[in-house]
Amino acid sequence: MHTREQAKAIIDRVLSLSKADEISIRLSGGTTSHLRFARNATSTSGSYQGPSLNIASSFGKRTGSVKVNQFDTDSLKRALRRSEELASLAPEDPEHMPALNRQNYPAVAGFSQKTADHGAEKLADWVNTCIGQAESAGVKAAGYSQTTARYSCVANSRGLFGYHQSSGAYLSETARTDDDTGSGWAATASHRIEDIDAPLISRTAVNKAKLSAKARPIEPGKYVTILEPACVANLIAMAVWFMGKRAADEGRSYFSAAAGGNRIGEKLFDERIHIYSDPADPNVPGSPWGSDGVPQTRRDWIKGGVLENLHVDRYWAKKTGVEPIPQPANLIWKGRRGSVDDLVASTERGILVTSLWYIRPVDRRTLLFTGITRDGVFWIENGKIAHPVQNLRWNESPINVLGNLDAMSASQRVAPRNWRTATAMLPAIRVKEFHFTSRSEAV
Amino acid sequence: MDRRAFLKTGLHAGSIAALTACTGRAGPSSVPPSTGQSVEFSDPRLRELADVALGAARDAGASYADIRISDHRRQTIFTREKRVANIEDSEDRGFGVRVIANGTWGFAASSRVEKDEIARVAGRAVALARANSKLQKAPIKLAPTRSHVAVWNTPIERDPFDVPLDQKVDTLLSINAEALKVSGVSFCQSSMGFVREHKFFASTEGSYIEQTLHRCHPRFQVTAVDRKRGSFQTRNSYSDPQGMGYEYVDTYPWLDDVRQAGQDAVAKHTAKSVEPGKYDLVLHPSHLWLTIHESIGHPTELDRALGMEANYAGTSFLTTDKLGTFQLGSEIVNFVGEKTHIGSLATCGYDDDGVETRAWDMVKNGIFVDYQTTREQAHLIGRAESHGTSYAQNWKDVAFQRMPNINLLPGNQPLSLDGLIAGTDRGILIKGRGSYSIDHQRYNFQFGGQAFYEVSGGKITGMLRDVAYQARTPDFWRSCDAICSREEYYVGGSFYDGKGEPGQANAVSHGCCPARFRRVNVINTKRSI
16 A cells, blocks of 8 residues: 555656646555355455556646556556547536645544454454354355455645545345345444454344244335334435535426525424534544545534535536535434334334345435335334334335434444445434335345 | 337347347357467467466465456546536556465455566465365365367457547537427436456466457436426436447437437426326337346346355345246246347456356246356356356456346247237336336336336327336246347347445346236336425
């Protein structure tokens, strides 16, 4: 992994070879090690390292971008000339923005040397724990473990320079009963290796598998539903992805105002909802800058149920007279007290969902999404889990979910499906209704 | 050009070649046989570098080793309305060494393609295999394959990386301009992406294979905003990614499609919202390919059926006990797997196990008869050889079982799309790729589309909106009662078929004709929020 000085030296070499009016540079690299397991045995493993350099050369309002991974001088020169050639051939971009001046980036403690030093061979220890617990319980385990140590740099010909190191550790397990009628899943991620509790992950997955075996079908419909934090993270991430100011201003977003403009400042959700991002959060540290190099900072997205911000790029920000806002560095929903179990205990009748899968947009006007439940769905009766229920397809909007909030637990760091980094801290929530539209016999 | 004329002329390019491949008959541009030791590689150093890895792995105790040295060139151009939003050009080079030691896989990779680094990485792969072997239950067993010394390239007519940038930009901006001429259209964004994947594979079994694969992905999206109604509607292009060069961009009827797309997007504002219920669905191939991908392509992956993907992509309802007996579809439903059809996305000469590609039956007269397999999987279902479906997206990724092109064979009786519609009393015609979601065992799915047309009394009577259909895979395919004949054949596909941990993308095509499915559950997706 390149140190700050080594990365700076590469960038300085690129800058010195550039012939463009302006040049913006992104440099990243590091090591990833991974080990998969399935059917209570290892399957594939791997370890790789490889940097990536992105050069955007501009002549006036013409820009061309090139990405390469070879850093000898000839390769760098070739990449530069190619980006300059693309820029010279490109038409003028009326939305071109000059390179950023020097920025002050927040200090983010997202790197742990101990995690970076946790080599590929040590992943077998976690996997051994998972397989051992699965075998003792008489179930079949599949899963994935990974560690990463990475750096990223942002720089340009106006003197901008930022260097950021991050580390990551991830473990997930799916346990399935021997008769394939039950399946349970658990996952964890952190930038600190010591946060990975392999016995707990395995125990949770195994228990869910056993509890979910021989699930009963229930009629599709609208139910009081407890969504575990992994579900909440998936749904909120979908909503936030579509919280762009330009789309809203242009009339093609749920967040568009009927009379033009957007709905910033409107109370759209339950007043207990406070969702923000903070790159320097000690539990879920994020990148100090956004995709266009704009510094990240602590920022409210929804507070007191009011839409506080929409993300906006530099061009649209300038055109509409606001400050640019990158997409959030992480997602933090300030929860209350208690656990999923406490939410179950206070539920008369309803459904508990472990995770959501294959979430896709259906109608962007209402932010309607569809997906399927997965790896543990349970019927709650009088504050207790009564029995497992079969998986259900749902068609629901996170807007409805945020409007139908009934109760929430404390927030916790969560690694929802499809994420292998620790960038979300959210509660489990109970909603007054969640719309399930058909049954699935999938286990 | 009206809608039906577009159907006739716009989507059928290459249909004859498609049929040649999907019926398993090798055409003149099919995969050549192995050509022996006289093959000339683009760079003789590739073989030397590969031998360093194979020797180092053997010396470290590997019983098998292979190396892929690859470089990946990509170019993508994004535009919206009158501006070019981004031009990206990328090159990514490196190598990965895969070994079996103590009966266990090990893999390591690096971007430094130099002899000392290759030897180090090969040793690292063997060390990882040894470390993980303590958790291995049964040794990896590879099905035998012929060794090959060969060169194979995607046959393209025009290399997209040689096409001047201004020509590409002009094409995209002219698409946007044409869309904006349609009254009521507010926005149009368009892009084109090109991939060249060059890889050199060598194994300790004597194979040295060099391949250059090309893929392209041009597309647009038109948006119509109606502030009075507080509504916006979109319609995407009916173009699909292809395993072709720039000739696909040259021949696709962009202006016809974008004019129609603009009209469709505007018409959606006032289209009738669908009445939920059971309908006979006439699925156009520009839509049906994705339903095939999700409901037939994924459940026939053997690694899913065996539980190897249980933690991520999921398992499969097509468990191995169903092989050869399970009625997956009606008797007219036949699927063929292949990686040999010229123009399709998964096509290559040899897979990433070094196995020569081929075509094989997967569903015959509605019965599920075979899976997608790799060398390490074939013996698990009692097969002597692999179907050649191993693929890694990049030098740093481990090769594993990935979907080949899977095609629905045309019907035996002459039947056009117009004829199929004429024979449908109460139905919906669906065109284009829309929303899609399916469960982790591939039973329950929901699909939307780009454009929906009400069919009543054998005629198209108007446009519908807010349409999605939900079904259970075997019920759906058993309800298939008509498939159009070969004249209607079309190949669609995806650049981003995802599977594996770490996640890898695979590009894959699916050929099919329009088909009808009886009494499928249609829901209305409109919500008031």
